[in-house]
Every structure is written in C-alpha cells, then in structure tokens.
Amino acid sequence: MKHIVSQNWLFEHGTAENIVIADCRFLLGHGNESAGREAYAADHIPGAVYFDLEQDLSAAKSEHGGRHPLPDVEALARKLGSAGISNNSTVIAYDDQGGAMASRFWWLLQYLGHKQVYVLDGVYSQWKAAGYPVTDEPPVVHEAVFEPNPQPSMLVSMEDVKSRIGRPGTVLIDSREERRYEGLEEAIDPVAGHIPSARNRFWKDSLNEQGSWRDAEEQQRRFADLQSADEIIVYCGSGVTACPNVIALQEAGFQNVRLYSGSWSDWVSYKDNPVATGKE
Numbered sequence: 001m002k003h004i005v006s007q008n009w010l011f012e013h014g015t016a017e018n019i020v021i022a023d024c025r026f027l028l029g030h031g032n033e034s035a036g037r038e039a040y041a042a043d044h045i046p047g048a049v050y051f052d053l054e055q056d057l058s059a060a061k062s063e064h065g066g067r068h069p070l071p072d073v074e075a076l077a078r079k080l081g082s083a084g085i086s087n088n089s090t091v092i093a094y095d096d097q098g099g100a101m102a103s104r105f106w107w108l109l110q111y112l113g114h115k116q117v118y119v120l121d122g123v124y125s126q127w128k129a130a131g132y133p134v135t136d137e138p139p140v141v142h143e144a145v146f147e148p149n150p151q152p153s154m155l156v157s158m159e160d161v162k163s164r165i166g167r168p169g170t171v172l173i174d175s176r177e178e179r180r181y182e183g184l185e186e187a188i189d190p191v192a193g194h195i196p197s198a199r200n201r202f203w204k205d206s207l208n209e210q211g212s213w214r215d216a217e218e219q220q221r222r223f224a225d226l227q228s229a230d231e232i233i234v235y236c237g238s239g240v241t242a243c244p245n246v247i248a249l250q251e252a253g254f255q256n257v258r259l260y261s262g263s264w265s266d267w268v269s270y271k272d273n274p275v276a277t278g279k280e
Contacts, residue, residue, distance in 0.1 A: 003247050004213045005118045010092055011132050014047060020085050021045050022093040024101035025124060026053040028240060043134040045127065049083040049141060053101050057108060066266035067238035077148040086144035094120035098204055103243035113149030121212050156233055156258045158266055165197050169230030172198035175242045183277030188237055191268040193275040203241045206248040219252035235260040
C-alpha cells in the first residue's frame with residue numbers, strides 16, 4: 001500500500017534516525033478533549049510525539065469554517081519542527097479510532113508538501129495487544145526546521161462545492177454514517193442531511209472487519225462507480241473522517257481527489273445553502 005505501513009514494519013524501522021512517530025489519539029465526539037493526551041501520557045509507542053486534533057491539527061472555531069478548521073500553516077510548521085519533524089523526515093502517524101485522526105495528520109502533511117508520511121495499519125490498542133513495545137517515557141526530541149510548501153489544489157472551499165453541485169464529471173462523497181447522511185439523525189450539527197448530489201461512502205468501510213486497511217483492489221471495488229469522474233470532492237462532518245476516504249481513494253488509484261475541509265459543519269453555517277435528505 002502507498003500510504004499505509006504495517007505494525008511489524010514500524011517495529012523493525014521505528015528507531016531509525018530519520019523516522020518520527022506521531023501519536024494522534026483523540027476521542028472525537030466523546031466530550032473528553034484531554035482523553036487522547038492522557039492516554040499518550042499513560043503509554044505510547046516508544047519515541048512517539050503527541051499531536052492534539054484540536055490544539056495542533058485545527059484552528060479555533062469561528063462563525064464559518066466548520067468544527068475543525070484547518071490550522072494556520074506557519075503555526076503547524078513550527079509545531080512539526082519542535083516535534084523533530086523536518087522536510088527530510090519519514091513520519092508514521094497512528095491513533096486509536098480507526099485511523100481517522102492519523103489520516104487528518106497525514107492529509108495536513110501532504111497539504112504542506114510533505115510526501116514521506118504514512119498511517120499505521122491498525123490502531124494503538126492492536127499494537128499493544130500484539131505485544132509490541134510501549135512506554136510512558138517522554139521521547140527525546142531533536143528540534144528541526146520544517147519549511148511548508150502548501151498545495152492549495154488539494155482543497156475546495158464552500159463556494160467551490162456550491163458551484164459544482166450537479167456538474168458533470170464532479171462527484172461529491174459524504175463520509176459520514178448513513179443515518180446522518182440521510183438526515184435521519186444528527187447529534188452534532190444543527191441541521192441534518194447532506195449536500196445535494198453527494199454519494200454516501202462511510203469512512204469506516206475503508207477498513208476491514210479486523211480494523212486493518214483494505215488493499216488497493218478492495219478500495220477499487222468500493223469506488224468502482226467513480227471511474228469516470230473528473231474530480232472527486234470528499235467531506236464529512238468537520239473535515240477529519242473524510243481523510244481516511246481520501247487515503248482510500250488514492251490507494252484505489254484516484255489522483256483527482258480534493259477535500260472540502262469545512263465539510264458539513266461549515267456548509268450548514270450558511271443559512272441559504274441547500275440541504276438534501278434521504279438516499280441519492
């Protein structure tokens with residue numbers, strides 16, 4: 001796989017000088033914003049540095065931009081450097097929620113122009129259960145300089161999405177659970193439903209029953225109906241769980257994949273935006 005590394009690979013290579021391991025654990029939607037940091041303090045993969053979804057990988061919320069706006073590029077670059085990540089580092093990210101937070105970290109580094117970033121196959125609990133080493137020792141960090149090179153073509157704005165609804169060749173992918181997509185329930189955002197014309201591909205279907213990432217052939221089957229698309233725009237609730245689908249689409253061979261980072265929580269912050277319910 002292009003963007004995924006196995007736990008055994010990390011066990012064998014994780015202590016190499018150019019590798020930095022990023023612990024991205026965060027309990028999304030559980031109300032305990034410090035749970036990931038507390039879990040990291042209790043134990044983590046040896047050498048791992050911690051990145052917090054809301055403190056490090058998102059900007060502060062405002063009227064628009066969704067629940068997890070993209071962080072300031074320079075601020076994130078400084079954080080990466082202080083964690084020992086340079087432009088020459090190979091970075092492996094993991095979490096304990098199916099790879100969602102690690103995928104957000106992966107996407108952000110890709111957006112900053114850093115290609116040598118991967119997501120660990122399987123979550124931290126599986127690493128620990130398999131008997132791989134863990135520690136509560138803080139890592140020894142050698143500060144580095146990270147020079148960002150943003151890739152704006154990876155992103156679309158709310159206005160971009162609005163102008164593309166129903167446009168031939170553009171496919172919108174909603175990564176949320178089916179009931180949220182259909183508007184049958186919505187416990188997080190103020191409006192239920194989805195962006196008109198969007199197709200539902202639940203992000204967790206990027207993984208198999210064991211919680212490992214599906215291979216390229218399986219991902220190709222998931223997205224077989226998108227082969228003729230000129231452009232694929234992926235969104236979720238706040239721009240986090242869309243990122244596993246971005247990885248899955250790239251694993252399937254799609255190159256024309258873009259993220260609507262504000263996602264549904266940004267879309268419904270504009271009162272006049274159209275909302276659809278039911279299946280498409």
